[in-house]
Amino acid sequence: xxxxxxxxxxxxxxxxxxxxxxxxxxxxxxxxxxxxxxxxxxxxxxxxxxxxxxxxxxxxxxxxxxxxxxxxxxxxxxxxxxxxxxxxxxxxxxxxxxxxxxxxxxxxxxxxxxxxxxxxxxxxxxxxxxxxxxxxxxxxxxxxxxxxxxxxxxxxxxxxxxxxxxxxxxxxxxxxxxxxxxxxxxxxxxxxxxxxxxxxxxxxxxxxxxxxxxxxxxxxxxxxxxxxxxxxxxxxxxxxxxxxxxxxxxxxxxxxxxxxxxxxxxxxxxxxxxxxxxxxxxxxxxxxxxxxxxxxxxxxxxxxxxxxxxxxxxxxxxxxxxxxxxxxxxxxxxxxxxxxxxxxxxxxxxxxxxxxxxxxxxxxxxxxxxxxxxxxxxxxxxxxxxxxxxxxxxxxxxxxxxxxxxxxxxxxxxxxxxxxxxxxxxxxxxxxxxxxxxxxxxxxxxxxxxxxxxxxxxxxxxxxxxxxxxxxxxxxxxxxxxxxxxxxxxxxxxxxxxxxxxxxxxxxxxxxxxxxxxxxxxxxxxxxxxxxxxxxxxxxxxxxxxxxxxxxxxxxxxxxxxxxxxxxxxxxxxxxxxxxxxxxxxxxxxxxxxxxxxxxxxxxxxxxxxxxxxxxxxxxxxxxxxxxxxxxxxxxxxxxxxxxxxxxxxxxxxxxxxxxxxxxxxxxxxxxxxxxxxxxxxxxxxxxxxxxxxxxxxxxxxxxxxxxxxxxxxxxxxxxxxxxxxxxxxxxxxxxxxxxxxxxxxxxxxxxxxxxxxxxxxxxxxxxxxxxxxxxxxxxxxxxxxxxxxxxxxxxxxxxxxxxxxxxxxxxxxxxxxxxxxxxxxxxxxxxxxxxxxxxxxxxxxxxxxxxxx
Numbered sequence: 109x110x111x112x113x114x115x116x117x118x119x120x121x122x123x124x125x126x127x128x129x130x131x132x133x134x135x136x137x138x139x140x141x142x143x144x145x146x147x148x149x150x151x152x153x154x155x156x157x158x159x160x161x162x163x164x165x166x167x168x169x170x171x172x173x174x175x176x177x178x179x180x181x182x183x184x185x186x187x188x189x190x191x192x193x194x195x196x197x198x199x200x201x202x203x204x205x206x207x208x209x210x211x212x213x214x215x216x217x218x219x220x221x222x223x224x225x226x227x228x229x230x231x232x233x234x235x236x237x238x239x240x241x242x243x244x245x246x247x248x249x250x251x252x253x254x255x256x257x258x259x260x261x262x263x264x265x266x267x268x269x270x271x272x273x274x275x276x277x278x279x280x281x282x283x284x285x286x287x288x289x290x291x292x293x294x295x296x297x298x299x300x301x302x303x304x305x306x307x308x309x310x311x312x313x314x315x316x317x318x319x320x321x322x323x324x325x326x327x328x329x330x331x332x333x334x335x336x337x338x339x340x341x342x343x344x345x346x347x348x349x350x351x352x353x354x355x356x357x358x359x360x361x362x363x364x365x366x367x368x369x370x371x372x373x374x375x376x377x378x379x380x381x382x383x384x385x386x387x388x389x390x391x392x393x394x395x396x397x398x399x400x401x402x403x404x405x406x407x408x409x410x411x412x413x414x415x416x417x418x419x420x421x422x423x424x425x426x427x428x429x430x431x432x433x434x435x436x437x438x439x440x441x442x443x444x445x446x447x448x449x450x451x452x453x454x455x456x457x458x459x460x461x462x463x464x465x466x467x468x469x470x471x472x473x474x475x476x477x478x479x480x481x482x483x484x485x486x487x488x489x490x491x492x493x494x495x496x497x498x499x500x501x502x503x504x505x506x507x508x509x510x511x512x513x514x515x516x517x518x519x520x521x522x523x524x525x526x527x528x529x530x531x532x533x534x535x536x537x538x539x540x541x542x543x544x545x546x547x548x549x550x551x552x553x554x555x556x557x558x559x560x561x562x563x564x565x566x567x568x569x570x571x572x573x574x575x576x577x578x579x580x581x582x583x584x585x586x587x588x589x590x591x592x593x594x595x596x597x598x599x600x601x602x603x604x605x606x607x608x609x610x611x612x613x614x615x616x617x618x619x620x621x622x623x624x625x626x627x628x629x630x631x632x633x634x635x636x637x638x639x640x641x642x643x644x645x646x647x648x649x650x651x652x653x654x655x656x657x658x659x660x661x662x663x664x665x666x667x668x669x670x671x672x673x674x675x676x677x678x679x680x681x682x683x684x685x686x687x688x689x690x691x692x693x694x695x696x697x698x699x700x701x702x703x704x705x706x707x708x709x710x711x712x713x714x715x716x717x718x719x720x721x722x723x724x725x726x727x728x729x730x731x732x733x734x735x736x737x738x739x740x741x742x743x744x745x746x747x748x749x750x751x752x753x754x755x756x757x758x759x760x761x762x763x764x765x766x767x768x769x770x771x772x773x774x775x776x777x778x779x780x781x782x783x784x785x786x787x788x789x790x791x792x793x794x795x796x797x798x799x800x801x802x803x804x805x806x807x808x809x810x811x812x813x814x815x816x817x818x819x820x821x822x823x824x825x826x827x828x829x830x831x832x833x834x835x836x837x838x839x840x841x842x843x844x845x846x847x848x849x850x851x852x853x854x855x856x857x858x859x860x861x862x863x864x865x866x867x868x869x870x871x872x873x874x875x876x877x878x879x880x881x882x883x884x885x886x887x888x889x890x891x892x893x894x895x896x897x898x899x900x901x902x903x904x905x906x907x908x909x910x911x912x913x914x915x916x917x918x919x920x921x922x923x924x925x926x927x928x929x930x931x932x933x934x935x936x937x938x939x940x941x942x943x944x945x946x947x948x949x950x951x952x953x954x955x956x957x958x959x960x961x962x
Contacts, residue, residue, distance in 0.1 A: 127159045127160075127161075127163070127165045128159060128160045129157050129158065129159060129160065129304065129307055130158045130159055130160045130162070131160075131304050137303050137304075138303065138304040138305075139301045139302060139303055139304060140157055140158065140301070140302065140303075140304050140307050141157065141158040141299060141300070141301055142155055142156065142157045142158075142299070142300050142301075142302055142307060143155070143156045143157070143158075143164060143286070143288050143290070143295070143297050143298070143299050143300075144170070144187070144189045144199075144218075144297050144298045144299075144300070145187070145288075145290070145295045145296060145297025145298070146184050146185075146186075146187050146201075146297070147290075147293070147295060149183040149184055149185050150180055150182075150183055150184075151169065151172070151184075152169045152170070152171055152172030152173060152184055153169065153170045153171050153172070153184065153187050153189070153199060153201075154166060154167075154168065154169050154170065155167045155168065155170050155218065155310065156288070156290050157307055157311075164288050164289060164290045166290055166291060167310060167311060167314055168314045168317075170215075170218055170219070170221070171199070171213060171215075171221045171769075172184065173201065173203060173211055173224070174223075174224050174663060174674075174732060175203040175207075175209070175211050175224070175226055175673055175674055176203060176204070176207075176664070176667075176673045176674060177664055177665070177666050177673065178664045183203065183204060184201045184202075184203075184211070185201055185202040185203070185204065185235075185236075186201060186202050186235065186236040186237075187199060187200065187201040187297070188200050188201065188236070188237060188238045188239065188298065189297075189298045189300075190238075190239045190240065190241065190247075190298075191300060192241055192264075193241055193245070195216075196214065196215065196216050197214070197215045197216070197218055198212065198213070198214060198239055198247065198266055199212065199213040199214075199215070199221075200212050200213075200237040200238065200239055200249065201237065202234050202235050202236060202237060203226070203234070203673070205232065205233040205235070206232060206233070206667065206671055207232055207233075207234070207667065207671050207672070207673060208228055208229050208230065208231060208232045208234070208670065208671050208672065209226040209227060209228050209229065209234065209672065209673070210226065210227060210229070210234040210237045210251060211224050211225075211226055212224065212225050212226075212227065212237075212262070212266055212269075213225075213266075214265070214266045217306070217309065217310075218306075218310060219309070219310055219313045220767060220769065220772065221769050222769055222773055223732050223733040223734050223762075223769045223770050223773050224732070224734065225266070225267070225269075225734050225735050225736070226673075226674065226675075226734070226736075227260065227262075227269035227271075228672065228677055229251065229253075229258065229260065229271050230258075230271060230273070231253045231254065231255055231258070232253075232254075232671050233253050233254050234251050234252070234253060235251065235252040235253065236251070236252050236283055237249055237250070237251045237260075238250050238282055238283055239262065240282075241264075245264040246261060246262060246263055246264055247261070247262040247263075247264070247266070248260075248261060248262075249261070249262050249269070250276055250278045250282055250283075252283075255275075256275045256276075257275060257276040257277075257278050258271060258272065258275065258276050259271070259272040259274075259276035259278070260272070267735050285297060285298065286298060286299040320801070323797060323801045324794065324795055324797045324798040324801055325795060325797055326797045326800070326801070327796075327797065327830075328796055328797070328800065328830050328833060328834065328912065328933050329912070329934065329935055330830075330935055330955070331935050332363075332935055332936065334935070335359070335934065335935055335936070336359055338908065339357050339359050339908055339909075342357060342907075342908040343356045343357060357906040357907075357908050357909070362936075363936055363937060364936060364937045364938070364939050364951075365905070365909065365934065365936050365937070365938050365939070366939045366940075366941070367903060367904055367905040367938065367939070367940055367941075368903075368904040368940070368941050368942075368943065369901060369902070369903050369904070369915065369940045369941070369942050369943075370901060370902045370904070370942075370943050370944045371899060371900075371901045371917050371928070371942060371943070371944040371945035371946060371962070372899065372900045372901065372902070372944050372945070373899060373944060373945035375899070375900035376897050376898060376899050376900070376919070377847055377897070377898050378847065378896060378897060378898075379843065379846025379847050379895070379896060379897065379898045379918070380815075380846045380847075380849070380850045380851065380896070381590070381894075381895075381896035382590035382591055382651060382850070382851055383590065383842070383843065383846055383849070383850070383851060383852060383890075383894060384587075384589065384590060384839075384851075384852060384853075384887065384890050384891035384894060385589040385590045385591035385592060385593065385650065385651075385653070385851055385852070385853045385891075386584065386587060386589040386591075386592050386593070386650075386853050386854070386857055387592075387593040387594075387597070387819060387820060387853040387854070387855045387856075387857060388592060388593070388594050388595070388641075388857055388858070389594075389595060389596045389597030389598075389599055389600075389855070389856060389857070390595065390596070390597075390599055390626060390628070390632060390636070391596075391597065391598075391599065391628050391856050391858075391859075391865045391866055392628070392856065392858065392859035392860055392863050392864050392865045392866060392869065393460075393630070393859075393860035393863040394856070394857065394858035394859070394860070395632070395635075395636045396460075396630075396631065396632065396633050396635065396636070397460035397860060398577070398580065398858055398860055398873065399576055399577055399580055399581060399584075399636060399858065400575065400576065400577070400633075400635050400636040400640075401566045401567055401570045401571075401575055401576055401577045401578075402564060402565070402566055402633070402635055403459050403460070403463050403464070403483075403548070403565045403566060403567070404425075404457045404459055404463075404548055404563055404564060404565050405424070405425035405457065405458070405459055405460050406422075406423075406424050406425040406426065406457075406631070407457065407562060407563040407564055407565075407633075408444050408446070408561060408562050408563075408623060408633060409422045409423070409426075409434060409446040409447055409448055409561060410422065410444060410446055410623040410631070410633075411423075411424040411425075411631050412625075414625050415625050415626070415629070415630055415631040416629050416630055416631070420631070422434045422446045425457055425458050425459070426448070426455055426456065426457055426458075427455065427456040427457075427458065427547070428453055428454055428455040428456055429448050429450075429455045433448055433449050433450075434446055434447070434448055434449070435447060435448075435449050435559065439561070440488050440523050440561045440562060440619045441619045441620050443613075443619075443620055443621060443622040443623070444561065444562065444619055444620075444621075444623070446561070447488075447559045447560060447561035448559070448560045448561070449492065449557055449558070449559055449560075450499075450550065450552045450557065450558050450559075450560055451552065451555055451556075451557050452552055452553075452554065452555050453552070454549055454550060454551040454552065455549075455550050455560075456504075456547040456548065456549050456550075457547060457548040457563065457565075458547055459543070459546070459547070459548065460875065461543075461544075461862070461874075461875060462542065462543035462544045462545060462546055462875060463503065463543045463546040463547065463548060463565070463875075464540075464541070464542065464543035464546075464875035464876045465481075465483070465503065465511065465532055465540040465543060465546060466481055466532075466540070466541075466567065466876075467481055467532060467534070467540060468480050468481040468532070476534075477534055478533075478534055480531050480532060480533050481531075481532045481567070481568075481569070482529055482530070482531055482532070482567075482568035482569070483503070483512070483529065483530040483531075483532065483565055483566065483567055483568060484527065484528075484529055484564075484565070484566050484567075484568050485501050485514065485516075485527065485528040485529065485530060485563075485564065485565055486525060486526065486527045486528075486562070486563075486564045487501075487516070487525070487526055487550075487560060487561070487562060487563040487564065488523050488524065488525050488526070488560070488561045488562045488619065489516075489518040489523070489524065489526055489558055489559060489560050489561075490518065490520065490521050490522055490523045490524065490558065490559050491518055491519070491520060491521050491556060491557075491558055491559075492521065492556075492557040492558060492559055493556060493557050494556035494557070495519070495520065495521075496517060496518060496519045496520075496556075497517070497518040497552065497553070497554065497556045497558040498515065498516075498517055498518075498552070498553040498554065499515070499516040499517075499518060499550060499551065499552055499553070499558070500513055500514070500515060500516075500549070500550075500551040500552075500553070501513065501514050501515075501516055501528050501530070501548070501549070501550060501551075502514075502530070502548070502549040502551060503530055503532075503546060503547070503548060503549070504546070504547055504549050505538050505545055505546055506544070506545025506546070509536075509538070510536075511530075511532065511536045511538070511540070511546070512530040512531055512532055512533075512536070513530070514528040514529060514530055515528070516528050518558050523559075523561075525562075529568070530565075541876055542875070542876065543875050543876065548563075548565050550563070561619075562618060562619055571585075571644075571647065572647040574640065574643050574644065574647060575635070575636075575640060576636075576640070576644060579878055580858070580871075580873055580878055581644070583871065583878050583880060584648075584857070584871075585647075585648050586888060587884075587887055587888050587891050587892075588648075588649075588888075588891050588892050589648060589650045589853075589891060590650060590651065590851070590891070590894070591645075591650050591651040591652070591653045591724075591851055591853075592641070592644070592645050592648070592650045592651075592652060592653060593653045593655060593726065593819060593853055594638075594641045594652070594653070594654055594655070595609055595638075595641070595654075595655070596609065596655065596729060597655075597729060597820075597855075598627050598628075598662055598664075598729065598730065599626055599627045599628060599632075600655055600656070600657055600729050601657040601658070601660065601661050601662045601728075601729055601731070602627055602657070602661050602662060602665075603625065603627045603661065603662060603665050603666060604661050604662075604665040604666065604668050604676055605661050605668065605676050605678075605679060606668070607624065607625060607627065607661065607665075608657045608661055608679075609624075609656075609657065610622075610690065611637075611638045611654065611656065611690070611694055612690060612693070613634065614634045614637030614638045614639075615637055615638050615639050615697065615710060615711075615714070616710055616714070618634075618635060621633075621634040621635075621637060622634065627662065628865045629865075638654065638694075638697075639711070639714050639716070641654070642698060642716075642720045642722075643716065645720075646720065651723060651724070652698075652720065652722055652724075653724050653725075653726055653758065653851075654694065654722070654725055654726065655725070655726035655727070655728075655729060655758075656690075656691055656694070656725065656726070656727060656744075657728065657729070658727050658728030658729075658731055658737060658740055658741040658744060658760065659678050659679045659684060659687060659737070659740025659741065659743070659744060660675040660676075660678045660679070660731060660732075660734075660736060660737050660740060661674075661675060661676060662674075662675075663675050663731065663732035663734075674732070675731075675732060675734060675736050675737065677736060678736040678737070678739075678740050679740065681739075681740075684740060684743060687744075688743060688744055688747045688748075691725070691727075691744055691747070691748055692747065692748065692751055692752070693707050694722075694725065695722060695725070695748075695751075695752050695755060696708055697710060697711055698711070698719065698720040698721075698722035699719045699720065699721065699722050700719070701719075702717055722755070723754075723755065723756060724755060724756035724757075724758060724786075725748065725755055725756070725757060725758065726758040726759075726760075726789060726817075726819075727741060727744050727745055727748070727757060727758070727759055727760070728741055728759060728760035728789075729760060729789070730760065730762060730763035730791055730820075731760055731762060731770070732762070732770060733761070733762055733769075733770045733773040733774045733777065738777060741759070741760075741777075742777070742781060742784070745757050745759060745781065745784040745785055746781075746784050748784075749783070749784040756786045756787065757784060757785055757786050757787075758785075758786065758787045758788065758789055758817050759774070759777075759778055759785040759787070759788045759789065759814070760774060760788060760789045761773075761774030761775050761778065761788045761789065761790055762774050762791075763791055764791070764792060765790060765791075765792040765805075771790070774788060775788065775813075778813070778814045779813050779814070782813060782814050785814050786814055786815065787814050787815040787816060787817050787850055787851075788814055788815075788816060788817065789817045789818075789819040789820075790816055790817070790818050790819065791818075791819055791820040791821065791855075792820075792821050793820070793821065793822050793823075793824055794821075794823065794824065795823065795824060795825055796823045796825055796827075796830045796831060796833070796834035797834075798823075798834075799823055799834040799835065799837060799838040800834060800837065800911055800912065800933075802838075803837065803838075803841045803911065804841075805841065806841065806842065806845035806848055806849055807844075807845065809845070809848045811847060811848055815848060815849070815850040816848055816849045816850060817849075817850055817851045817852070818842065818849055818851065818852035818853070819851075819852075819853055819855070820853070820854075820855035821835075821838070821852070821854065821855065822835065822854055822855060822868060822870075822883065823835050823838075823883075824867075824868065828868070828881055828882050828883070829882055829955055830933075831868060831882070831883060832881070832882035832883045832885065832886045832957070833886075833931055833932075833933035833955060833957065834933070835854070835883055835886055835887075836886040836889075836890075836914055836929075836931035836933075836957045837912075837913075837914035837931050837933065838914075839852070839886065839890045839914070839916070839931075840914030840915060840916040840929065840931060841914070843890070843898060843916040843918060843929075844898060844916060846898055847898075854870050854883060854887055856869045856870070857869070857870050857871060858870070858871050858872075858873065859871070859872050859873075860872075860873055860874065861873065861874045862874075868881070868883070869881070870883050870884050870887065871884055885957075886931070886957055889929060889957060889958075889959050890929065893918075893927040893929060893959045894918065894920065894927075895918030895919045895920040895921070895925075895926075895927060896918075896919070896920065896921050897918060897919040897920075897921060898916075898917070898918055899917040899918065899919060899926070899945065900917075901915055901916075901917050901944075903915050903940075909934060912932075912933045912934050913930065913931065913932055913933070913934065913938065914929075914930065914931035914933075914957075915928075915929070915930055915931075916928075916929045917929075917945075917962070925961060926945070926961065926962040927959055927960070927961060927962070928942075928950075928959065928960045928961075928962050929957070929958075929959045930950075930952050930957065930958055930959075930960075931957040932952045932953070932954065932955065932956055932957070933955055934954060934955070935954045935955060936954050937951055937952070937953050937954055938951065938952050939951050940952075942962075945962060946962045
């Protein structure tokens with residue numbers, strides 16, 4: 109599955125020999141000494157070798173601990189390494205004194221490691237785990253805890269671990285370590301003798317990594333001077349390799365580069381007709397305060413201290429109400445128990461950095477005049493100590509002047525929903541556009557107490573009338589996405605088992621939906637739930653690709669009450685049958701008959717009796733491909749495929765591309781279970797140079813294996829144009845491999861100004877404006893001008909220049925249109941003479957992308 113860039117087996121010993129290993133002969137083998145150690149808990153497991161001059165030379169990091177929260181929380185204490193009888197390797201280490209787990213890893217060559225597992229033991233504070241292989245092939249693991257030593261038996265494949273309940277009788281000699289001097293510092297670890305060819309392989313691997321990183325860090329040339337330097341470097345390399353036979357690239361002083369492009373209309377292949385889509389995750393305030401048209405923040409009074417670093421509560425974004433005026437007695441529903449108690453004092457909601465109000469359309473006949481605009485108000489209320497209560501709902505400006513108001517009469521002591529409409533006319537002369545200082549007011553009349561909850565203010569004019577912010581949704585719709593992935597992303601599998609996203613909590617009446625903490629450190633109201641998502645897909649003509657967790661939370665989760673971090677042992681296996689049923693119920697909800705299915709009836713009751721025609725479901729997101737994950741993941745995939753064989757199941761291969769361990773293991777699982785897994789979701793975020801350097805990434809993929817969904821990708825760095833050009837060149841190569849890459853979606857899609865959880869993003873917005881980036885324009889070019897047939901072409905340009913130009917020709921079978929897309933990242937105009945399918949000349953300016961109809 110690899111790109112072929114990292115292949116040290118084909119590059120034997122291309123390092124300098126200044127620090128040559130100290131070789132010795134053991135029997136018929138040439139061997140050398142290596143040392144495995146951790147220089148610091150945050151630096152992982154390293155390897156050094158003994159040189160010919162009796163010095164220990166560090167090679168690099170073999171693996172790092174993946175246990176615990178993001179970043180510096182992932183630590184490796186007291187690693188121990190053992191070589192098995194079959195020559196493979198096992199590593200163990202402590203993950204910290206607060207956790208009832210330790211870490212284990214498996215490798216065949218010390219370079220590539222299987223994803224880690226974290227056996228759970230009875231006590232917290234595992235210290236210094238060590239392992240020894242027994243005659244039967246299994247391993248005895250000894251650990252130290254605050255309450256003494258313990259014994260764990262591990263299977264030969266290091267997949268199954270059983271702890272003995274009795275204290276272990278183990279001599280301290282089991283924990284003895286070797287000590288050597290590396291870079292002037294004494295290190296403790298494990299010393300081994302390995303074949304010289306093995307050490308050569310390891311050194312070659314690290315050398316290949318260094319060379320690849322150097323190429324990946326190469327900047328796209330932005331000026332003629334940078335281009336000339338690039339060509340000179342290339343020519344010098346050719347001379348060094350081929351001498352007088354070197355073919356050199358010539359550059360003149362012109363501001364143009366002329367080349368030929370041969371389009372071979374006879375060499376074609378079918379490619380995916382749903383290649384370019386979008387991925388929506390509620391990150392950087394993309395949903396509440398973003399795509400969701402709701403203008404009030406915390407209208408359900410369900411914000412709490414866990415949402416945002418203990419600084420939020422039920423009164424956040426409200427003025428005139430404190431926690432003493434918030435009740436949970438006889439709330440609207442069990443999922444929305446908090447509500448505000450109003451007496452005679454008004455309360456105000458400040459919205460999302462203010463409340464942006466738009467006037468109606470300009471009156472063409474009357475200068476400066478506008479049609480009215482309308483805003484819909486809804487709320488739940490009940491009288492607490494009287495029979496009725498008069499309320500005024502209003503929009504007020506910073507000075508307290510009323511912009512618009514309407515009356516609401518609350519009757520009875522049972523919760524009921526009340527609605528009103530605020531009309532914006534030219535009678536109010538103030539500035540509305542930015543929305544700064546504008547507040548929503550609930551103004552009570554009289555002393556009677558009333559409970560207020562689920563307060564909502566939305567523009568009447570939303571996207572297709574379905575509750576999405578119109579300008580933002582329209583800009584997304586201009587992309588003409590073929591599919592929409594939802595809801596995540598890291599938000600999907602959540603921050604711990606209790607925070608996994610469950611689709612059933614996001615459908616039905618809003619009052620019954622379950623708000624939740626967002627992994628990105630804010631609140632989810634669930635107003636943009638699965639029903640709104642499916643309706644949005646239908647409104648855009650895009651296929652839904654809902655993604656559900658694979659029975660485990662995010663591997664970066666904080667510790668839970670038991671002290672378990674990361675995947676936290678996964679959903680308990682005795683609860684997995686119900687979780688699997690929840691997955692199956694999604695298909696019923698989306699596609700079922702309301703007359704025979706209770707879940708389909710819920711869809712019909714919400715206003716959509718016709719099926720949504722769901723065709724595919726994703727399982728998992730960027731997961732650590734651990735034993736815990738694999739057991740639950742396959743359980744879900746098999747059940748889904750067995751009951752609904754026509755549903756396409758999209759699996760996952762971890763958060764990184766080749767050669768990451770999750771990628772390798774994830775693909776192995778997919779290939780072994782391709783009767784249940786139709787495609788896998790790959791993710792990568794890289795520098796522009798990586799995309800330039802990996803244009804053959806998908807060329808060598810096995811077409812008989814599951815398809816690829818490139819679910820998250822983007823170029824990073826500070827230059828927006830560089831990023832877009834690199835992504836465009838990559839999409840040319842993705843389109844060329846559209847017979848194996850089935851779908852692709854840039855990520856993230858949206859970011860609200862001032863609330864970035866991630867950078868860069870495709871679109872930025874505030875309360876009244878939307879900015880599309882250069883990456884958006886590239887995505888639009890490929891999505892709008894897509895096809896289902898790829899036509900081969902040959903750009904006749906020197907290799908050093910050709911790699912900076914992307915070319916793709918596709919045909920749409922339905923319309924018969926043929927599109928030529930070119931991405932020119934060179935700092936010179938490219939003049940092309942086309943032949944083959946068509947005869948014409950075209951030009952594309954420096955550092956630009958464009959499309960032509962052929």
